[in-house]
Amino acid sequence: MYEKEVEQLQEIIDESENIVFFGGAGVSTESHIPDFRSADGIYHQSYKYSPEQVVSHSFFMQYTEAFYDFYREKMMILDARPNPAHLKLAELEQAGKLKAVITQNIDGLHQAAGSRTVYELHGSIHRNYCMECHRFYDAQFVKESIGIPRCECGGIIKPDVVLYEEGLDSSTIQGAVESIARADTLIIGGTSLVVYPAAGFIDYFHGRHLVVINKSRTAKAVRAELNISAPIGEILGQIEVR
Secondary structure: OOHHHHHHHHHHHHHOOOEEEEEOOHHHHOOOOOOOOOOOOHHHOOOOOOHHHHOEHHHHHHOHHHHHHHHHHHHOOOOOOOOHHHHHHHHHHHOOOEEEEEEOOOOOHHHHHOOOOEEEOOEEEEEEEEOOOOOEEOHHHHHHOOOOOEOOOOOEEEEEEOOEOOOOOHHHHHHHHHHHHHOOEEEEEOOOOOOOOHHHHHHHOOOOEEEEEOOOOOOOOOOOOEEEOOOHHHHHOOOOOO
């Protein structure tokens, strides 16, 4: 299935020397991590508070324990493993073809697969810091804590994830934008390009090949040379690195 599209993608990758991958939640759903916006995603489930409320800065500050109840259950999937998409991207990087992964995901699966140059636009569940003394705590500590996780100094620990009402990290933005601007091929995968400012980053691409691999149509109109409406792991898993 998708033989013709995979063949075309293979040709593009073969002739590319500076590939950048820009990915979203659809990259991780094949690793059984729930997304937020699909028909059966978290945003369409019933909670006392809406997920948009819960994952906001003001909610975290005001209802910290309720935030952590939701965060541990729905956002900290620590037993997830990289799928064929993560693994193929890491392989492409090791071969010198792929120069950067830019992800909206917070699960750390690209690094787990072996990718080294990863710009995490929305942070990571694997980094957590005391709001008072800035001491670092890993995801396991937060997951196993009861109620609000606290530092030895007594301060509240906050995940290094970008909540609503918070800005993106400026150095991460700069690295991502510069990578896209230098790329000869941009592959967009597993994202509907709904979330801004991240979705606007692709406007910096002026290279030769633009590819979109996503199960549903992207919200942002992009003039892709190749559009593949399929699960990204299924497609990238068929690519040969040579």
